[in-house]
Amino acid sequence: MIKKILLIEDDKFLRELMSKKLVNMEYDVVSAVDGESGLAMIKEVKPDAILLDLILPGINGFEVLERAKKDPEIASIPVIILSNLGQKEDIERGLGLGAVDFMVKAHFTPQEIVEKLKSILD
Amino acid sequence: MENILNNPDELRKVRAALLNILEDTDDLRRSAVEERNKTMAIIENLTDGVILLNRKKQIEIINSSAVELFSLDKKTAEGMCFLDLVNRDSTHQFKSILIDEDKKRIKSVYREEAMGVNELHFEITSVLLKDNEEERGFLIIFHDVTKEKLIEKMKTEFVSVAAHQLRTPLSAIKWTIRMILDGDAGAINDEQKDLLEKTYLSNERMIVLINDLLNVSRIEEGRLLYNQEDAQLEDIAEEIINSSQEILKIKKMKLDYNQPTKLLPKVKVDREKMGVVIQNLLENAVKYTPEKGDIKITIESDKKNVIFKIKDSGVGIPKNQQDRIFTKFFRAENVTRMETDGTGLGLYTTKNIVQAHKGEIWFESEENKGTTFYFTLPINKQ
Numbered sequence: 001m002i003k004k005i006l007l008i009e010d011d012k013f014l015r016e017l018m019s020k021k022l023v024n025m026e027y028d029v030v031s032a033v034d035g036e037s038g039l040a041m042i043k044e045v046k047p048d049a050i051l052l053d054l055i056l057p058g059i060n061g062f063e064v065l066e067r068a069k070k071d072p073e074i075a076s077i078p079v080i081i082l083s084n085l086g087q088k089e090d091i092e093r094g095l096g097l098g099a100v101d102f103m104v105k106a107h108f109t110p111q112e113i114v115e116k117l118k119s120i121l122d
Numbered sequence: 123m124e125n126i127l128n129n130p131d132e133l134r135k136v137r138a139a140l141l142n143i144l145e146d147t148d149d150l151r152r153s154a155v156e157e158r159n160k161t162m163a164i165i166e167n168l169t170d171g172v173i174l175l176n177r178k179k180q181i182e183i184i185n186s187s188a189v190e191l192f193s194l195d196k197k198t199a200e201g202m203c204f205l206d207l208v209n210r211d212s213t214h215q216f217k218s219i220l221i222d223e224d225k226k227r228i229k230s231v232y233r234e235e236a237m238g239v240n241e242l243h244f245e246i247t248s249v250l251l252k253d254n255e256e257e258r259g260f261l262i263i264f265h266d267v268t269k270e271k272l273i274e275k276m277k278t279e280f281v282s283v284a285a286h287q288l289r290t291p292l293s294a295i296k297w298t299i300r301m302i303l304d305g306d307a308g309a310i311n312d313e314q315k316d317l318l319e320k321t322y323l324s325n326e327r328m329i330v331l332i333n334d335l336l337n338v339s340r341i342e343e344g345r346l347l348y349n350q351e352d353a354q355l356e357d358i359a360e361e362i363i364n365s366s367q368e369i370l371k372i373k374k375m376k377l378d379y380n381q382p383t384k385l386l387p388k389v390k391v392d393r394e395k396m397g398v399v400i401q402n403l404l405e406n407a408v409k410y411t412p413e414k415g416d417i418k419i420t421i422e423s424d425k426k427n428v429i430f431k432i433k434d435s436g437v438g439i440p441k442n443q444q445d446r447i448f449t450k451f452f453r454a455e456n457v458t459r460m461e462t463d464g465t466g467l468g469l470y471t472t473k474n475i476v477q478a479h480k481g482e483i484w485f486e487s488e489e490n491k492g493t494t495f496y497f498t499l500p501i502n503k504q
Contacts (some may be wrong), residue, residue, distance in 0.1 A: 010165045012457070013294060014290070014294055014297065015318050017294065017297045018297070020301070020306065021297075021306060024306050049225075055286075066467060084289035084293060087336075088394070105289065105290070106292050106332075107329070109296065110300060110301055110304075110306075111300065111302075111304055112295050
């Protein structure tokens, strides 16, 4: 069965690139451009996994993660943080809130990100 | 004496002479008072807080900046014992810097930083005043550096934010090129591939540069070490050595690593940062040694320290530039001529990390023969 990935990312070009890669790798992709709509979309589409940016307009990624993990309906959906923050404090905070991994965008290629997704979904 | 008393003329002369002396003394007294007033006016109006203590540690002089700093009034402050003055919650940082609790003594310090009330930052200096080896008291100066601190913080935050912002377009470039190279946008020919590979590497260098800048801003923020834990330095080194096999293979180099024969004492380190140190030293050794060269890593310990040593057969550091090698952005002339890439931040970061662990770092180098870097970490005694 085709897995559904939710991509929450405010940068249009990065969103397009990542979507394209995911589609090429035969995933079903939905995306959101800010925290508010991202959170709504998690509840609505119940994706198999979430790629979450942290610096977002409105409520930020940390908050999205925190709220998602408090909602029993969606708490079990694995979240990978994909951000350009990357200081140890940020990483620990993200993992502490329940993200399965923290990937710094500039340090990974789309291929590596998809492989990480795959290892989590399998 | 009898003669003078019986001689009114003589008596008159003596009287005049005495009056003269008195007048001179009075003049001197007056100018002394004037001098004192002048000095007091200077001390009083200094923007730094100044306190002068007598031998019994009582406050003899306190200027208005210092009075304000301790939120007292002058009358109460004068004569007060200094230990009582700093023995309050709001000044506990001053106390820990200035008072030696064991010996109940005031310490001599030079520009030690402390925070006072209302988030103000001070640099504290205390000087023992001596008069022919005899202690006369203490002079204590509180210099307000709040504004400097604020500017420093803003600068660091700026670098930090700018670095994060720069990463976004760099990620876009990285992802795009990689996806084209991976064939996500259709087939490309060999020449296009070659050009894109090179662009990709350039972009990677920019990402590394930004990471270096972030590390530097952390150093200057004083937030360098995050999580210190007990560890075996050889474990961290072996991890780095294992992940560096690729670059060694490309340059056909031999890395000789002698595993310590016995288990070394543990050291307290931030594992990630210590990894950066070893990685930087190893990368430098590889980068600045010609193909087929040798690198040797040794880790040992003495009574106090664990000692890391990395020796290469590389180009060396020119004698006249050796004293600048740990400075920010500095790159030696011989390596810039080799057209190797580098930011000049590696050794600066390395040194700061080692020092933040209370260790030391140094090197021995001879041009065209090779360089050996050493660093030590104090053994964790617990």
